[in-house]
Amino acid sequence: MSSKINHIFILHAHLPYINHINSNYIEENWYFENVVESYIPILGMIERLSNDGINPKLTVSLSPTLCSMMENEILEKKLKRYIELRLKLIESETEINEDERIIALLDFYHKKYLEALEFLNKYSGDLITPFKLYQNQGLIEVITTPATYPIIPLTLNRETIDAQITLASNDYKERFSKDLNGIFLSECAYDSRVEPYLKKNSIKYFFVDENAVDKTKNSPYNSYKTDNGITFFVLDYLTSERIFGEYSYLSNPLYRDFYRDIGYERDMDYLKKFTLSDQRIPTGIKYHKITDVNKPLKDKEVYEIDKAFDQADLDSKSFLSDMIKRFENYQGDPVSVSCFNMELFGHRWFEGVAFLESFFRNIRAQRYPVQMYTPSEYISNNSSPYILRPSISSWSDNGFFDKWLNDKNDFIYPYLYEVTRKYIRTVNRFINSSISADVDKALKQLTREILLMQSSDWAVLINYDTHKDYAIFRLKTHYENALKIINDLNSGSLDFDFLKRIEQENGVFHSLDWKSFATKSSF
Amino acid sequence: MSFNLTTRSILDENYCLVLPKNSCEVFVFWKFSDFKISQFEKGYYLKNIIFRVLDENKNTVADVPCEWARAKFYISLPKFVNSITVELYAENSNGKEKISVSNEINISYEKEIKKEYTRI
Numbered sequence: 073m074s075s076k077i078n079h080i081f082i083l084h085a086h087l088p089y090i091n092h093i094n095s096n097y098i099e100e101n102w103y104f105e106n107v108v109e110s111y112i113p114i115l116g117m118i119e120r121l122s123n124d125g126i127n128p129k130l131t132v133s134l135s136p137t138l139c140s141m142m143e144n145e146i147l148e149k150k151l152k153r154y155i156e157l158r159l160k161l162i163e164s165e166t167e168i169n170e171d172e173r174i175i176a177l178l179d180f181y182h183k184k185y186l187e188a189l190e191f192l193n194k195y196s197g198d199l200i201t202p203f204k205l206y207q208n209q210g211l212i213e214v215i216t217t218p219a220t221y222p223i224i225p226l227t228l229n230r231e232t233i234d235a236q237i238t239l240a241s242n243d244y245k246e247r248f249s250k251d252l253n254g255i256f257l258s259e260c261a262y263d264s265r266v267e268p269y270l271k272k273n274s275i276k277y278f279f280v281d282e283n284a285v286d287k288t289k290n291s292p293y294n295s296y297k298t299d300n301g302i303t304f305f306v307l308d309y310l311t312s313e314r315i316f317g318e319y320s321y322l323s324n325p326l327y328r329d330f331y332r333d334i335g336y337e338r339d340m341d342y343l344k345k346f347t348l349s350d351q352r353i354p355t356g357i358k359y360h361k362i363t364d365v366n367k368p369l370k371d372k373e374v375y376e377i378d379k380a381f382d383q384a385d386l387d388s389k390s391f392l393s394d395m396i397k398r399f400e401n402y403q404g405d406p407v408s409v410s411c412f413n414m415e416l417f418g419h420r421w422f423e424g425v426a427f428l429e430s431f432f433r434n435i436r437a438q439r440y441p442v443q444m445y446t447p448s449e450y451i452s453n454n455s456s457p458y459i460l461r462p463s464i465s466s467w468s469d470n471g472f473f474d475k476w477l478n479d480k481n482d483f484i485y486p487y488l489y490e491v492t493r494k495y496i497r498t499v500n501r502f503i504n505s506s507i508s509a510d511v512d513k514a515l516k517q518l519t520r521e522i523l524l525m526q527s528s529d530w531a532v533l534i535n536y537d538t539h540k541d542y543a544i545f546r547l548k549t550h551y552e553n554a555l556k557i558i559n560d561l562n563s564g565s566l567d568f569d570f571l572k573r574i575e576q577e578n579g580v581f582h583s584l585d586w587k588s589f590a591t592k593s594s595f
Numbered sequence: 596m597s598f599n600l601t602t603r604s605i606l607d608e609n610y611c612l613v614l615p616k617n618s619c620e621v622f623v624f625w626k627f628s629d630f631k632i633s634q635f636e637k638g639y640y641l642k643n644i645i646f647r648v649l650d651e652n653k654n655t656v657a658d659v660p661c662e663w664a665r666a667k668f669y670i671s672l673p674k675f676v677n678s679i680t681v682e683l684y685a686e687n688s689n690g691k692e693k694i695s696v697s698n699e700i701n702i703s704y705e706k707e708i709k710k711e712y713t714r715i
Contacts, residue, residue: 226614228698264701463703464615472617482667483598485614486624490605544598 076441077399078407078450080305081128082279083114084256085414086135086221088529088546089580091144093573098353099542103141104154105356107199108188110418113425115202116191121432122211128432129444132203132414133256135217136243137527139200140580143247148197152189159185161346161355165334173374174359180377181357204248213446215254216244219581222526223476225263225464228489231496232526234269239523239581241273246583253448254278258528259476260307260411260467267300277303277447279409283471284462293399293406295450296460303451304462310398311410314391321387321427326380328422329360332369358422384423388430392440407450411467481534484547488525491554495522498558499586512586513575514566518557519586520578525550553578600666602627611646611683613697616669623681623697624667631694635663640685644694646670647682676702 087106090099121128134142141147159182166178195201206212218224218236227233237255244252254277257266262280270278282292285306290296292306315322335343335355347353360372361380399406417424435442445453468475477485495518502515525547533543553574560566604610604626611625623646627635634640644663648656648670656676661668663685672679681697 225700228612228614464701465703470617473615474617477614477616477622482622482624483600485612485622486600486626486666487598489612490626493606547598 076405076443077395078405078445078454079395079442080131080407080409080445080447080450082131082133082256082409082411083414083417084133084217084411085111085138086133086217086258087138087141088221088527089137089140089524089578091141091147091577091579093146093576096348097542098349098351099539100147100150101154101353103138103147104151105354106415106419107151108155108158108185109356109422110415110425111199112188112191113184113418114414114428115199115206116187117425117429118206118211119202121429122206122209124433126432126436127211127444129446129449130212131215131254131446132212133215133217134203135221135258136219136240137221137580139216139243139247142199145197146576148192152192152197155185155189155192157346157348158356159189161357164342164346165357171374173376177359177375177377178357200247207248207250213253213448214244214248215256215447216240216252217256218258219243220523220527221258221529223258223261223466223473223528223531224266225261225466226473226476226485226528227526228485229492230265232492233266234272235523236526237266237269237273237275239584241275242583243581256411261465261473262462263464264298264461267298267302270302271300275302277305277451279305279307279411280462281307281465281467281471282309283467284465285460286463290458290460291406293402293408294458295407295454295456296458296462297456298461299459303447303456304460305407305409305447307411307467308408311391311395311408312412314394315412315416315421321391322421323362323365324383324387325362325364326376326383327362328358328375328380329362329369329372330358330420330422332360332372333358380423381426384426385430385434388427389434389438391427391431392434392438392442395442396440407445407454475535476528476531478535480537481531484531484534487547487551491525491551492522494558495519495554498561502561503587510566510568511561514557514561514571515586516584517571517575517578518554518561519584520580521550521554521557521574524578524580525554550578600624602664602666603632604628609694611681611695611697613679613681613700615700615702618675618702619672621670621672621679621681621700621702622667623670625683625695626666627663627694635685640687640692643686645684645686645691647684648672649680649682650676651678653680672702678702 087103118128162178162182166175169175203214207214219239222236224233241252252275255275257278260279260281262284285292295303295305297303314320333354334357335353359375361375363373417428465471466473499515530543530547533539607628609627609631611623614622616622642662643660646659650656657673659670678699678701680699682693683695684691685694
């Protein structure tokens with residue numbers, strides 16, 4: 073029987089880089105919603121836990137594209153405007169609603185948005201700073217993902233894998249002022265071709281889905297080393313099943329219903345003033361509880377916040393008890409790795425942050441035999457004696473890549489391959505030449521366009537038909553931008569207005585050095 | 596512009612590449628140079644090209660015919676293999692001509708026993 077359970081809890085956050093200068097795309101709201109409903113509440117939770125002497129030892133995975141958005145001044149201004157408009161919407165709703173339960177809820181929302189605004193002001197709008205601060209205080213360990221979140225097994229050139237890992241590592245060092253220890257491979261998609269580049273960048277650990285190990289031979293509750301000496305952890309899918317599965321916490325009738333939102337109910341002329349959109353979009357202002365998952369939205373009952381938050385506390389205790397029960401007969405001390413998208417907590421699951429906070433508090437208050445670890449700390453205390461090569465895999469539904477590669481989205485890969493090859497030819501042409509500052513700038517932007525096109529988000533959005541037009545628009549934009557820069561470079565006539573405009577919009581990775589990509593690998 | 600796939604390569608090269616979809620199916624796409632396309636169009640080759648699927652030991656797993664102009668194709672693997680490579684052949688009255696050899700990809704079969712495992 074195990075004496076204690078070693079637990080690593082990962083919150084993984086990624087968004088594709090979305091930054092439009094002169095227009096409001098509704099896709100930008102993904103970032104604003106996640107900041108207000110998840111990132112800031114989670115940061116607030118870490119601060120409260122720390123104030124009470126509880127070290128959560130959370131692992132936080134932040135993709136480089138998301139980090140770039142967190143530091144972007146244009147998005148910072150838009151985020152503040154988003155929060156201010158939501159506050160006005162809440163005030164307007166308070167005037168027109170009479171139900172006391174809804175008024176109490178609106179009061180809660182108002183406080184929540186005000187707190188978000190105060191939090192942003194406290195850190196001058198820069199959300200990287202608190203993550204960095206908490207990491208330096210030993211409360212969390214921040215890791216990252218490949219630069220623009222490509223699916224490594226669907227990446228054709230080894231050189232592209234090199235560039236994506238190396239850029240992520242350099243970007244992390246610059247941003248967090250320390251070496252990168254661990255990486256969360258995009259969608260946990262593993263392919264052994266990535267290992268030399270992890271080793272080259274001194275990355276000490278990564279994570280694989282349970283599909284990557286043959287569990288009839290190897291326990292998913294050990295850490296392992298690859299033959300390159302890099303540690304890997306296996307995600308414990310049973311923990312996520314308690315949250316998402318058939319009888320999961322997420323479907324509790326008391327919890328707030330995610331789908332019923334006043335953005336789909338109020339008059340469009342009324343909403344437009346607050347959403348600045350001609351389309352119906354969620355506002356985050358929701359008044360109803362799940363009630364019964366089988367009930368239509370119109371029959372949902374009014375949400376009662378106190379009851380829901382009490383339930384979150386009960387569920388956190390149940391989560392811990394279940395975990396302990398599962399390992400009752402386990403020989404040795406298991407390491408269980410829970411991993412969730414950060415936006416699940418707060419955004420998708422309104423009570424999720426309360427659940428998390430109770431989870432950390434209850435470990436101490438209830439004296440559960442659970443030892444929280446950051447991966448780096450675990451490795452330094454427990455060197456794995458097991459050497460194993462994981463299988464090619466992802467954390468997708470069936471463990472493979474069908475979501476990113478099927479009849480709907482497979483056109484991406486030939487286009488991506490050819491434009492990347494053209495990029496290689498172009499950088500190789502300039503690598504040993506003396507070039508002007510303008511050409512250097514153009515090559516830098518060209519590299520950005522190629523990297524942004526490699527993001528796996530476009531394939532997912534096309535696969536699910538959600539925001540498909542936007543995904544195709546982005547793919548086309550990056551493809552056409554890249555070809556135009558290549559043609560302009562070849563003809564010796566750069567379009568400076570064009571370059572300035574796309575640099576403003578797609579100015580991710582400020583310190584990107586295209587020369588280092590070319591000399592080492594050229595993709 | 597639109598993202599309509601054709602076999603014409605903007606690099607003016609002949610190649611085929613393969614990507615893993617799942618343990619039973621791989622995605623192959625191919626491009627031809629302008630010269631090779633003109634050969635197909637003029638009937639120098641038969642309409643169908645052939646994909647020879649090779650396993651990790653370079654044994655032939657399957658020969659799969661496909662129309663040259665399709666630009667992409669999903670190949671169902673007839674058996675579990677650890678890794679595969681695809682060779683692209685064009686055919687005419689003189690016999691088969693190897694046009695291109697793809698990249699090699701790893702495909703594990705271990706996941707197939709996933710559901711049979713009793714945890715702990």
